[in-house]
Amino acid sequence: MVAPAxxxxxxxxxxxxxxxxxxxxxxxxxxxxxxxxxxxxxHFAGDDDRRAQALLEVANDESYDAVxxxxxxxxxxxxxxVVMRGLLEPSRQKTYLGYSDAGVLLAALYGAGFATIAHxxxxxxxxxxxxxxxxxxxxxxxxxxxxxxxxxxxGSGRRTAAFNMTVLSQLLxxxxxxxxxxxxxxxxxxxxxxxxxxxxxxxxTSNSGIRRVxxxxxxxxxxxxxxxxxxxxxxxxxxxxxxxxxxxPWLGRADIGHDSANKIVPFGSxxxxxxxxxx
Amino acid sequence: MVAPAxxxxxxxxxxxxxxxxxxxxxxxxxxxxxxxxxxxxxHFAGDDDRRAQALLEVANDESYDAVxxxxxxxxxxxxxxVVMRGLLEPSRQKTYLGYSDAGVLLAALYGAGFATIAHxxxxxxxxxxxxxxxxxxxxxxxxxxxxxxxxxxxGSGRRTAAFNMTVLSQLLxxxxxxxxxxxxxxxxxxxxxxxxxxxxxxxxTSNSGIRRVxxxxxxxxxxxxxxxxxxxxxxxxxxxxxxxxxxxPWLGRADIGHDSANKIVPFGSxxxxxxxxxx
Numbered sequence: 001m002v003a004p005a006x007x008x009x010x011x012x013x014x015x016x017x018x019x020x021x022x023x024x025x026x027x028x029x030x031x032x033x034x035x036x037x038x039x040x041x042x043h044f045a046g047d048d049d050r051r052a053q054a055l056l057e058v059a060n061d062e063s064y065d066a067v068x069x070x071x072x073x074x075x076x077x078x079x080x081x082v083v084m085r086g087l088l089e090p091s092r093q094k095t096y097l098g099y100s101d102a103g104v105l106l107a108a109l110y111g112a113g114f115a116t117i118a119h120x121x122x123x124x125x126x127x128x129x130x131x132x133x134x135x136x137x138x139x140x141x142x143x144x145x146x147x148x149x150x151x152x153x154x155g156s157g158r159r160t161a162a163f164n165m166t167v168l169s170q171l172l173x174x175x176x177x178x179x180x181x182x183x184x185x186x187x188x189x190x191x192x193x194x195x196x197x198x199x200x201x202x203x204x205t206s207n208s209g210i211r212r213v214x215x216x217x218x219x220x221x222x223x224x225x226x227x228x229x230x231x232x233x234x235x236x237x238x239x240x241x242x243x244x245x246x247x248x249p250w251l252g253r254a255d256i257g258h259d260s261a262n263k264i265v266p267f268g269s270x271x272x273x274x275x276x277x278x279x
Numbered sequence: 280m281v282a283p284a285x286x287x288x289x290x291x292x293x294x295x296x297x298x299x300x301x302x303x304x305x306x307x308x309x310x311x312x313x314x315x316x317x318x319x320x321x322h323f324a325g326d327d328d329r330r331a332q333a334l335l336e337v338a339n340d341e342s343y344d345a346v347x348x349x350x351x352x353x354x355x356x357x358x359x360x361v362v363m364r365g366l367l368e369p370s371r372q373k374t375y376l377g378y379s380d381a382g383v384l385l386a387a388l389y390g391a392g393f394a395t396i397a398h399x400x401x402x403x404x405x406x407x408x409x410x411x412x413x414x415x416x417x418x419x420x421x422x423x424x425x426x427x428x429x430x431x432x433x434g435s436g437r438r439t440a441a442f443n444m445t446v447l448s449q450l451l452x453x454x455x456x457x458x459x460x461x462x463x464x465x466x467x468x469x470x471x472x473x474x475x476x477x478x479x480x481x482x483x484t485s486n487s488g489i490r491r492v493x494x495x496x497x498x499x500x501x502x503x504x505x506x507x508x509x510x511x512x513x514x515x516x517x518x519x520x521x522x523x524x525x526x527x528p529w530l531g532r533a534d535i536g537h538d539s540a541n542k543i544v545p546f547g548s549x550x551x552x553x554x555x556x557x558x
Contacts, residue, residue, distance in 0.1 A: 042511025043474050074474045077481045170478055173452025174485035195322055195353045199449055202356045206453035232321025 001123055002054045003037040003045035004083075005101040006073020008124055010038060015126045019135055029143045034058060037070045044075045052079040052086070055105075059083075059091035066142050067091075071124030072100025072164075080108045080176060087112075095142055095271075098122050100190075100258065103167040106267060107178040110161070116271040119162035119186075119256065120149070120264040130260035141264045145273045151255045151263035153184055153217060154270070162186035162219070162256050162265035165200040172207045178267075181212040184251060186265055187239075188219030190258035194231035197221060198238050205246035215249035220257025280402055281334045282316040282324035283362075284380040285352020287403055289317060294405045298414055308422045313337060316349045323354045331358040331365070334384075338362075338370035345421050346370075348377030348384070350403030351443075355383035359455060363387050374421055374550075377401050379469075379537065382446040385546060386457040389440070395550040398441035398465075398535065399428070399543040409539035420543045424552045430534045430542035432463055432496060433549070441465040441498070441535050441544035444479040451486045457546075460491040463530060465544055466518075467498030469537035473510035476500060477517050484525035494528035499536025 001008075013033045020028045036054035039046035046054070059067050083105065095116045096109055106117050120141060121134035128134060140146035147155055154160045161183045168187065171177045187204070189197055204210055221235040233241065236253070243250035255263045280287075292312045299307045315333035318325035325333070338346050362384065374395045375388055385396050399420060400413035407413060419425035426434055433439045440462045447466065450456045466483070468476055483489055500514040512520065515532070522529035534542045 040508075043506065043508060074478065077478060077485075170448065170482040173456065173488075174482065175487070176485070177452065199353060199356060203449040203453065206356075206455070208454070209452075227322065229319075229322060 001031065001033045001037055001068050001070045002051075002058050003070035004051050004055055004079055004105055005045065005075035006043065006071055007040050007045040008037040008070040009127060012070070012123050012126055013037070016123050016135055019126065019132055020139060023136055023139060024143070029139060032064070033070070045070070048078045048082070051075065052082040055079070055083050056086040059094060060086070060088040062090045064094065066095040066097065068138065068142060069098030069102040069105070069122050071122045072098070072102055074101050076101050076104035077170065080104050084108050084112060097138055097142060099162070099262065100164050101167060103163045104171065104176060107163070107171055108176050110267045111176065111178045115268070117267040118264050119267070121262050125260065125262070128260045134260040134262060137264065145271070149264045150270070151186065151265045153186070153251070153254065154263070154265045157270065158214070159183045159268050160186065160265050161267050162188070162254070165189045165197065165204065166192065169200050169203045172203060172210070177209060180210065182214050184215050184217060185210070185213040186217045186219050186254035186256055188254070188257045189221040189235070191223045191225060192221070193225045194227040194233070194235070194238070197224070197235055198231070198233070201238055201242040205242040205248055211246055211248060213248060215251035216243055217251045217254035219254040220259060222258050280310065280312045280316055280347050280349050281330075281337050282349035283330050283334055283358055283384055284324065284354035285322065285350060286319050286324040287316040287349040288406060291349070291402050291405055292316070295402050295414055298405065298411055299418060302415055302418060303422070308418065311343070312349070322352075324349070327357045327361070330354065331361040334358070334362050335365040338373060339365070339367040341369040343373065345374040345376065347417065347421060348381040348401050350401045351377070351379030351381055353380050355380050356449065359383050359387045363391060366391070376417055376421060378441070378541065379443050380446060382442045383450065383455060386442070386450055387455050389546045390455065390457045394547070396546040397543050398546070400541050404539065404541070407539045413539040413541055416543065424550070428543045429549070430465065430544045432465070432530070432533065433542070433544045436549065437493070438462045438547050439465065439544050440546050441467070441533070444468045444476065444483065445471065448479050448482045451482060451489070456488060459489065461493050462547075463494050463496060464489070464492040465496045465498050465533035465535055467533070467536045468500040468514070470502045470504060471500075472504045473506040473512070473514070473517070476503070476514055477510070477512070480517055480521040484521040484527055490525055490527060492527060494530035495522055496530045496533035498533040499538060501537050
């Protein structure tokens, strides 16, 4: 576990370890929280160098099977370039899991051809209402590649990708923008006003690369802040509008969001089981 | 005057007309408020079609010298494509003035080779503290091309452009992204948290087109919302950081912002005086 953006709450480690023990009594997965998860530097879990080095240390170490992002928040974009330059061969064999701000790193890793990347719960989700289910789902994916953890469309065998709208928007037109040709693109949002969701979907659907996706699905948009005056459309009407405008197929709702029900969405096709599955 | 985004407050028209009469006693400029400025449709000053048609009507009418945007808000991105398709020859001879959300249209017009576009006060600015000065400056530019109205760097003869950070960010990677090679790029922001300003400047300075500007200047960032925890850098430190990271020259502060002191920044070089100057 590393925290490429904001600091993880201190109680998360114990709760995640306790949950793992209760779920995998016979052989609990070994979960190592890098001390950097608890570091603090202004907005971040340590300064840029510390966060980048912690991620590289774990990713480049053959003894770990996965890099699980402790939480989102903000800060991954500040370290993505250094991280991508420092990744060595062992990092390519690992599973990566996170969402929200960590989407910056998922995009960069996917763009670099890493095969086993997924959008899904972070450790800090254990603090949510019903958070044990989210973290249990993350473990089911990391440890056993449980197909039950997958978002239904992702489980159907189509190539997929998932992002927070703002995070994807802030990658468009940069070298970190992922090639999503032919992918089903799932988008979720949290804490934005409806006019901003409209503007984000204008931005995303106006990008020529994004227009080559096979379709867009809308995850949950939660904690929407007040729009003054009322925007006159809800998030689904907005998503349908921009799909129609841009010619991108609208494929309905996706079972992802900033909540405990957030399902796993692998980037690309479903990867094979990990070497340690059911161990 | 047209309102491509949000609705103009009803008292603005009378106040702007009264100010123009007091400033230009002998020959006040003729300012026509299109009825669409007062229209209301959810978040917008009329639906997309109405806003686009009002703008086209005025822009394509030879009898007007300028298109002055009534205010920002949100909505220009929804009509930019239709507007650009509908512009006829008379629209190319006009002066265009606005900022904030209207930056979408400034970018589109500049990209289409329109020569007389500027970032500067909108009519609605008359409601600000000291707003008469802002509107007087807009009139001094529109009517007389007053060099005193210019932002100092813009007045120095270098090619310039100015944008709200969020508005420019939401154009990156779309067909509306302007070619700013060799321009001094001025950026301002309002109502965003410091971590968002950091993320916006990551986005803007990570774009390969933007990296060809001759430098970045930072306008005012006002009404910054609380950052939890404190971000640890102010907006100038952030802008300097991303300039250093991206190799874009840092050129200091610009005299623009969401306030009454907002100076005029022509897109490109300073245009020649209008045919009606001092008339």
